[in-house]
Amino acid sequence: MPQEMSTRKAYGRALVELGEKNPDIVVLDADLSMSTMTHMFAQRFPHRFFDCGIAEQNMIGIAAGLAASGKIPFASTFAVFVPGRCFDQLRLSVAQSQLNVKIVATHGGITSGEDGFSHHAIEDLALICALPGFYVLVPTDAIETTQMVRTAAVTPAPFYIRLSRPSTPVIFDENYHFVLGKAVTLRQGNDAAIIAIGIMVSRALEAAKHLAQEGIECRVVSMPTIKPLDEEAILQSAKETGAIVTAEEHLKHGGLGSRVAQVVAQHYAIPMDFVAIEDTYARSGKAEELLQRYGLTAPAIEQAVKSAISRKQVHHS
Amino acid sequence: MPQEMSTRKAYGRALVELGEKNPDIVVLDADLSMSTMTHMFAQRFPHRFFDCGIAEQNMIGIAAGLAASGKIPFASTFAVFVPGRCFDQLRLSVAQSQLNVKIVATHGGITSGEDGFSHHAIEDLALICALPGFYVLVPTDAIETTQMVRTAAVTPAPFYIRLSRPSTPVIFDENYHFVLGKAVTLRQGNDAAIIAIGIMVSRALEAAKHLAQEGIECRVVSMPTIKPLDEEAILQSAKETGAIVTAEEHLKHGGLGSRVAQVVAQHYAIPMDFVAIEDTYARSGKAEELLQRYGLTAPAIEQAVKSAISRKQVHHS
Amino acid sequence: MTEMPLHEGGLAIGCRGQASVDSEAGEVFPNADCKSSCSLEEIARTLRRHIVTMIAAAGSGHPGGSLSAVEIVTVLFFRLMRHRSYDPNWKQRDHFILSKGHAAPLLYAALAESGYFPTKELITLRKIDSRLQGHTDRAMVPGVESTAGSLGQGLSFAIGVALACKLDSLDSRIYTLLGDGECDEGQIWEAAMAAPHYHLDNLTAIVDRNNQQIDGWTRDVMNTEPLGEKWHSFGWHVIEVDGHDIGQLLSAFEEAKQIKDKSSVIIAHTIKGKGVSFMENNLKFHGTAPTQEQLEIALRELA
């Protein structure tokens, strides 16, 4: 495994691997197969690949019909178009129909960069988590992506897996084992916990390293399954550290932070802070420039950790 | 004003009133004008009413174009179809376009009843709050609805107003004055605060009355503006009561509760509980039966209040 | 729950769950007995009685668009489609996908009369613990292939099923019933473009052309004419019939079967509320239940 690889590339490869093993795997795309990497599957298994053209709603309906007939459809496009362009189809034809459809959306977040806000998926998690029955996953790296795709293929339920465009650091080694619904503690620490997803995990680790130099020991938890949440891991972090910061490439509303906040508030109220995109759209720019501009950085996490720690029990004295 | 009236009926009347005063008001519907009550406007101002047929996406785009040309479009259908059937259109053509479009969606929640889950809007707030720039409102009664519609008409920004199907108690009198972005304290109390929206406000008042009989004094706050939230009112409740329960006819994910939890966690962490629909779809049934079945009742609120109170500071001892 | 007369015609009872082999075609028609034991017209009348009765019992529902499509569904379930009420997921079956989900009462009536569940269950429609949801839920009721209620989604779903049948080399036929108002939805045209592109000659769509939607006549609300030309220009073989004429429907479906390499659509000209005088072409009965008094008149007319 190279040091860096995009999660979508790992997805393309995993699909081919699955396709070899299981003839029921079928793949759909909406005229973006070169970018979502489903073209790898299309080339190898042309008869099990369906390009739906630029018609995301129809793609989801077709996937549902295929699933109802025993196929295991993987449907891909950019995260900004699914769920956004076909939410009602995901709702009725997949979630309410309880069908075994796998949505793998690439170009999540703002790191799709220069295309601008029409192409920045900053609200997909808010939407997809509003669909009862869906598993919602965000991998940390290419290795985890592969395992998630395999897991989705053998778990009969609707899945949403959110990938990103750029190459990102490979964090796990080949021995890593993804477990559906389980958080992964990447660093120990009891002063605060940083719970992160996707590209923010490596930034969380970086922040923790810096904070350790200042004597603040942070636990770093990656939460690859956004739904259902690993409530146990969250509550353990809450109890053992007393302060939680979440970090995600998503709006503050409706994503990881909002989901963790509800668990915490309902079971073990402690101060939190949220590293996420405030209520605004981003502009065109290079991925790294945008992450800086919209506060998705290690320093932003460090600041949030300090803020949460400063609020520990103050008002309970 | 009668004792009971549906908020959608108040909407239909308010539209006609606005239409008389302002020739720029135009109204759109998607083949549900009899149910959304826009037919009242259609009858009075046929040339300013556009039925788009069963094409919600097109309706939003047309509304955006009208707004770009200086009109003030009100677009209506069921809350399950807008935002769900046209999220990407609301995103690009309205929110990202910063256009003055008013969405008034009726049949919010599960009280649309017997039609079943395809017609139950339990996720619309999660979606619409994920659109930067939108004001999101849920009126408590018919009186407040009228004022909200008037406010939306004179405030140049995208609005989403969520109404319900059944007749509901009229709570406010004619002297009531809706203020955009402000919470309304309907009952004082310092043991816990119940923050509620829509049909759950009257249930919250009922719960507070019962709890008072047991010596628990609850503040009842209605939060007609879900976005932007009245953070001040929330934090005041948090500080003065130390326990907050939210109540809404919506999924627990992404609605009022999730938004309040983030404010609380970030500024003044206290125990909370959530009266909302758990992660599931509801079935066909009478409105009242469904509210019972899915836990949207005064007793459920009472229990949640007790739970939140029981967690006050326990783990901080 | 009120006890209501269900007016079981008993006509189709003889057919329930008994597969028989049509030796000519070499195909299995579970309901082949119907062909001899009872006329399709009689079955249609029975379904209509079920529809008005169950909607009256529910106190809400959609009689108009259920009644307009009765002959279409009758011909499919009681003559043409291979299906087994005792084995709803039979791999070789033909598929019926109801896209206009508010016509659920019609589908429930046809399924009950085909033996998928007791006809006396029909009366539970829309009640809190019933399987018979206001709009169809595929997870709840045997024989219901798709979850519906949000319009415009059935044709896409049907394409998925048709593609799967092709992949599995099954010669099943896939039928989907659309409303004419439903054809306003863009998703219908996305799907309409895709089906012939994928050469799905195992797929037949039927448009219940009753010329009404909720807000009025389709030509006033959103004109879909020339509807046949639209489908034709999207690559479909188009057949127009009187949707209440069983003979025309039978030959239209037969014609559709013969067409290779593309999909067929049957535009079935119908009357909304057909069979009940005061419901016919009456917008009000798109989504209003008959009163007890109206029910009695309706049942008399359908006797």
Place this chain on the structure above:
Amino acid sequence: MTEMPLHEGGLAIGCRGQASVDSEAGEVFPNADCKSSCSLEEIARTLRRHIVTMIAAAGSGHPGGSLSAVEIVTVLFFRLMRHRSYDPNWKQRDHFILSKGHAAPLLYAALAESGYFPTKELITLRKIDSRLQGHTDRAMVPGVESTAGSLGQGLSFAIGVALACKLDSLDSRIYTLLGDGECDEGQIWEAAMAAPHYHLDNLTAIVDRNNQQIDGWTRDVMNTEPLGEKWHSFGWHVIEVDGHDIGQLLSAFEEAKQIKDKSSVIIAHTIKGKGVSFMENNLKFHGTAPTQEQLEIALRELA
């Protein structure tokens, strides 16, 4: 920011912001000077140079679909449309709504050459503090009427603008440019059904029929043929032209103007990447920027 040669033709400079009255038509053509001072062909070439130059400077973007529609946009901005660069929101203006938002570089070039902003700003395309977003943002750039980037939305928006013009008794014309792949989107057909229903004869859609989308030729990815018949069956007046032939475009737009009571669509047959040999019909250049070396070749070809 790299300094890049912008190859300002200067052709259109004489036209910028100077309204002149075409006495024959009695209409205000701010860019009427172009008719005499410079040929539309020359302007088209200038726009092409801007497009490849700014996309090369950005390092990303969509040359193919920008180049294919150059003549369409040239004819509209520099001959037919009433608009004022010094008064972008002029109430009486004609409207251009770019639906296929990835052709933003083309629109930016036309706006700059019309005097809405300096041509030297073009080079800031897609850079972090530029107004020139990767896909158009109506709130940022004067002259940009719609926010785009998610395909399928422009025609609906154009209908809204056209309805507003009718309500306000303005005789403005509304133009919207669609991709042919974009016609896969259901929303296009929802809108296509609605425009003639509302009798919007002030609306003209242009489909850039370059026969390609991202995954390949449209006939392979999702066949839209017969495209003209589809629009015809949706109630439109259909005109087919060579989209690189300025004469044919001019008379098509003139014809559209004469059609009453319904909307017109011009199916402009084009070549994706037109004007740059190695980009023509080359799928790769749908969404890839030319290298510096490729840019130089392109500019030589467009000299």
